[in-house]
Amino acid sequence: MSRFLDERLASLTPYVPGEQPRDMRYVKLNTNESPFPPSPRVAEALSKERINRLNLYPDPEALGLRCALAEHYGLRESRIIMGNGSDELLAFCFMAFCGQGRGVAYPAVSYGFYPVYARLCCLNALEIPLRDNFTVCPSDYFWLGRTIVIANPNAPTGIALPRVQLESIAAANPDNVVIVDEAYVDFGAESALPLIEKYENLVVIQTFSKSRNLAGMRLGFAAANEALIGDLNTIKSSFNPYNLSRLACLAGEAAVRDRLYFAECTGRIMRTREELSKALRALGFTVLPSSANFVFAAPPRMSGGEYYLALKARGVLVRYFDKSGLRDFVRITVGDDAQMRVLLDKTAEILEEPK
Numbered sequence: 001m002s003r004f005l006d007e008r009l010a011s012l013t014p015y016v017p018g019e020q021p022r023d024m025r026y027v028k029l030n031t032n033e034s035p036f037p038p039s040p041r042v043a044e045a046l047s048k049e050r051i052n053r054l055n056l057y058p059d060p061e062a063l064g065l066r067c068a069l070a071e072h073y074g075l076r077e078s079r080i081i082m083g084n085g086s087d088e089l090l091a092f093c094f095m096a097f098c099g100q101g102r103g104v105a106y107p108a109v110s111y112g113f114y115p116v117y118a119r120l121c122c123l124n125a126l127e128i129p130l131r132d133n134f135t136v137c138p139s140d141y142f143w144l145g146r147t148i149v150i151a152n153p154n155a156p157t158g159i160a161l162p163r164v165q166l167e168s169i170a171a172a173n174p175d176n177v178v179i180v181d182e183a184y185v186d187f188g189a190e191s192a193l194p195l196i197e198k199y200e201n202l203v204v205i206q207t208f209s210k211s212r213n214l215a216g217m218r219l220g221f222a223a224a225n226e227a228l229i230g231d232l233n234t235i236k237s238s239f240n241p242y243n244l245s246r247l248a249c250l251a252g253e254a255a256v257r258d259r260l261y262f263a264e265c266t267g268r269i270m271r272t273r274e275e276l277s278k279a280l281r282a283l284g285f286t287v288l289p290s291s292a293n294f295v296f297a298a299p300p301r302m303s304g305g306e307y308y309l310a311l312k313a314r315g316v317l318v319r320y321f322d323k324s325g326l327r328d329f330v331r332i333t334v335g336d337d338a339q340m341r342v343l344l345d346k347t348a349e350i351l352e353e354p355k
């Protein structure tokens with residue numbers, strides 16, 4: 001640390017992304033990326049002519065992409081803002097809606113970025129414990145007098161709340177913003193998008209990184225009523241008006257317009273997830289019911305940390321959280337059939353080893 005760093009940020013612990021080791025080729029099941037390439041229409045959209053126009057700034061409003069999303073979800077494009085990844089929009093929400101003594105609340109077990117943003121913005125943060133079965137209990141979030149952030153499905157548990165329960169949280173906090181982070185919603189959960197008409201305090205955030213196979217392009221969007229979107233646009237335009245590159249806008253639009261490919265990829269992930277859960281349970285694992293593109297699973301007769309290391313030694317990377325209440329578990333991204341076969345073969349090998 002230099003002697004010039006703002007002392008309020010001296011204790012900032014940055015977000016730790018899943019490891020990306022280069023010492024060997026791993027079966028990489030630790031960052032919830034899609035095992036499938038983006039829609040073939042994405043490569044077609046990124047033509048040489050388009051690349052040759054990178055001398056020009058992109059459209060700061062990303063209108064083409066917002067219109068494609070508006071059409072896809074039956075929303076008005078004035079109710080959508082694009083982000084350079086949904087992380088950027090989450091950060092804008094923390095900047096816009098959580099300050100001035102209002103503070104923010106989120107589940108104590110959830111996306112690792114929430115506490116980081118709270119610290120970065122010097123906010124008062126309340127972490128609300130999960131219930132015993134790893135679920136978010138909606139009534140724990142009623143009348144909090146704080147801005148609320150909930151990942152639905154939650155991470156790393158994969159457990160989703162039904163839409164009516166999110167609605168009850170929005171209804172019970174009429175004077176505070178409720179942010180629903182739907183990074184994994186396309187793998188079988190109910191989206192809160194239809195509720196933004198009815199609740200002026202609701203922001204729904206989605207990403208292209210998981211279900212649209214575009215983690216490398218950095219694309220996300222938020223949907224809310226025009227007033228909230230206006231606030232987020234004010235932050236965006238005060239920070240980075242051209243937050244999406246020209247290529248990202250084109251790639252995103254092509255991906256959204258390929259509904260068939262999207263349905264095919266998400267469908268395959270959901271089928272593989274059910275097969276994986278069943279196979280792990282047959283080996284004696286505890287597997288939480290997942291509505292996401294990963295499973296949170298606890299191996300029999302060993303800790304999550306031991307299992308993680310044994311898999312890593314055999315060339316398979318999963319995510320382990322060294323955190324109270326989570327140490328029995330690992331989070332495994334649902335990959336393609338070949339990756340799942342390797343994972344299950346190595347797992348059987350590990351379980352058979354004498355201890």
Ligand SMILES: *Cc1c(COP(=O)(O)O)cnc(C)c1O
Nearest residue numbers: 085086087111151183207209220
């Ligand atoms: C992956 C993820 C995101 C962020 O994704 P971006 O790549 O920044 O769009 C946001 N929230 C949760 C819960 C995630 O798992």
